[in-house]
Amino acid sequence: SNTTLDFGTHFSCSRTDKNREHCQWTLQNGSNMENYSQTALFTLDEYTLSPYASLSAQLSKKWWLRLGLISDVTWRRNSQASSLWHRTFVTWLPSLHSSFSMNSRHQLSITLNSSVTQPKFGQLNPFEWRVNQKQYVCGNIGLKPEKHYDTRLTYTYDGSLSVSGVVSFGHDIIAQVTSFADGSITTKPENAQNSAEYGLSASYWFNHLSWLTLSVGADGAYARYTTGNPLLDRCAESLQWGLNGYAEFVFNQQRTLTAYVSGTYDGRRKTAVSVVRPQNDVSVGVTGYFLKRNLSVSLSGMSLFASAYRGYGKSGGQRFTFQNRYNYPTLYISVSYKFF
Numbered sequence: 001s002n003t004t005l006d007f008g009t010h011f012s013c014s015r016t017d018k019n020r021e022h023c024q025w026t027l028q029n030g031s032n033m034e035n036y037s038q039t040a041l042f043t044l045d046e047y048t049l050s051p052y053a054s055l056s057a058q059l060s061k062k063w064w065l066r067l068g069l070i071s072d073v074t075w076r077r078n079s080q081a082s083s084l085w086h087r088t089f090v091t092w093l094p095s096l097h098s099s100f101s102m103n104s105r106h107q108l109s110i111t112l113n114s115s116v117t118q119p120k121f122g123q124l125n126p127f128e129w130r131v132n133q134k135q136y137v138c139g140n141i142g143l144k145p146e147k148h149y150d151t152r153l154t155y156t157y158d159g160s161l162s163v164s165g166v167v168s169f170g171h172d173i174i175a176q177v178t179s180f181a182d183g184s185i186t187t188k189p190e191n192a193q194n195s196a197e198y199g200l201s202a203s204y205w206f207n208h209l210s211w212l213t214l215s216v217g218a219d220g221a222y223a224r225y226t227t228g229n230p231l232l233d234r235c236a237e238s239l240q241w242g243l244n245g246y247a248e249f250v251f252n253q254q255r256t257l258t259a260y261v262s263g264t265y266d267g268r269r270k271t272a273v274s275v276v277r278p279q280n281d282v283s284v285g286v287t288g289y290f291l292k293r294n295l296s297v298s299l300s301g302m303s304l305f306a307s308a309y310r311g312y313g314k315s316g317g318q319r320f321t322f323q324n325r326y327n328y329p330t331l332y333i334s335v336s337y338k339f340f
Contacts, residue, residue, distance in 0.1 A: 007053040016121045018042045022129070040127040045077040046118070054095070062102070068095040072116050078124060078141050089145050091116045107156040112149070119143040119174060123189045136186045144191050147171040152201075163202045166221065170195035175273040178315045179231055193227040193272040197240070213248040225272040231316045238270035256289040263305075274313035274322075281306045281327060291337075298334040303327040 023037040054068035070093040077086040093116060099109040125139040147170070154164040172191040179186050199221025206214040220241040227234060244264045251257040263282040268275065285300035306327035313320055 002058040004056045005053070006056070007051075009049065009051040011047075011049050013047045014045075016044045018121070018125060038127075038130060040125065040129075041080060042125050042127060043079045044121055044124060047075045048118075049073045063098070063100045065098045066096070069093070070095075072145075074118060074145065076124075078126075080126065085141055087142075091145055091147055093147075105158045109154045109156070110152065111154070112151045114147070114149045117146040117148075117174075119145070119189070123174065128186075134184055136184060138186065138188050140189050143174060143189060144172045146174050146191070160205045161202075162204075164200065166197070166199045166201055166219070168195070168197040168221075175271070177229060177231060177273065178313065178318075178320065180316055180318050190229060192229055192232065193225045195223065195225050195271070197221045197223045199240075210253075211250045214246070216243075216245045218243050223270070225270075227272040229272075232272050233314065234272075236270050236272045238268070240267060240269055242266040256293065257286070259286040260284065274311055276309065276311040277307075279307050279309070285332075294338045296334075296336050298332075300332040300334075302330045302332055304329050 018040055020040045021037065022039075023035065050070055050072045052068065052070040054066060056064075056066040058064055072089075072091040072093060074089045074091075075086070076089070077084070079085070093114040094112060095114060096110065096112040098111075099107060101107045119140075123139050123143055124141055126141040128136050128138040130136055148168070149170075150166070150168045152164045152166050154162055156162045171194050173193050173195060174189055175192040176187050177190045177192050179188070199219060201217065201219035203215065203217035206212070218241070220239065223238055223240050225236045242265060244262075246260065246262040248258060248260045251259070261282070261284045264280065266279045268278055270276075281303055282305040283300065283302045284304065285298060285302075287296060287298040289296050306325075306329070308323050308325045310323040311321070313322070
């Protein structure tokens with residue numbers, strides 16, 4: 001048949017319990033000792049029902065189409081000590097995938113992808129943890145799910161060169177918001193901002209040489225972030241761009257010795273919450289096949305030149321800087337043997 005209808009549902013449930021006690025001593029004025037203890041008793045129950053339906057159709061030899069819709073229904077209950085809180089969130093997630101082949105070399109396609117991300121347990125836990133004498137970290141029991149919608153119109157030439165116009169929207173984006181009051185610093189996750197991005201992306205894939213496969217890509221967009229949070233600037237606008245590349249090399253005709261190098265570079269990123277400095281990451285690797293290709297040995301150097309996650313944020317008229325490192329240079333060794 002040229003038309004196919006798919007439908008079904010996905011269901012999941014989970015319970016997370018947290019029972020934590022913490023005791024800490026600190027020095028004040030170089031001599032006086034202050035101690036405090038904290039206890040968190042928190043339970044999270046979450047049920048998700050996601051019915052879906054999609055329709056796929058081969059409208060002609062050159063035109064293919066698929067439409068889909070998911071209804072994500074999440075019921076969340078949180079309990080802490082004697083308090084109880086529950087709420088239901090309903091999110092509609094449409095999708096569209098269509099391609100039209102003008103001939104063997106030229107193709108047009110359009111896609112609409114949407115997704116929802118539920119807050120994590122640590123983001124929901126409302127308990128206020130005292131990190132030190134002046135700093136507190138707490139969750140937010142009222143967080144909404146984060147939604148994203150991405151639309152692309154793509155032209156592809158000869159299966160190698162692709163150019164896309166991109167329009168993306170984000171709603172209820174979760175981010176850490178810092179507030180300052182009475183000499184204390186409190187960091188709390190909020191549905192802090194919405195986003196809109198309008199841009200272009202291009203990629204090229206090259207495989208016309210027996211010893212080299214190469215892919216490179218670039219993207220650029222005008223980004224606009226807005227927020228209703230009184231601690232943050234109402235609007236942040238910027239131009240964002242990035243580059244990525246991957247190359248694989250084959251050193252002999254038997255293709256038993258290969259190597260790769262990959263890298264990414266993201267320019268300065270500005271949102272209503274923070275400004276993140278440019279980020280880069282480079283990885284390399286080599287793989288050898290032995291014993292009639294039954295034995296393979298791989299050696300990879302991952303995140304060899306990974307940058308720190310650094311930048312600055314503004315909140316409540318205050319400016320603060322951050323510099324964290326999440327990726328470290330890592331040597332990865334893999335050995336596998338195929339018996340049959």
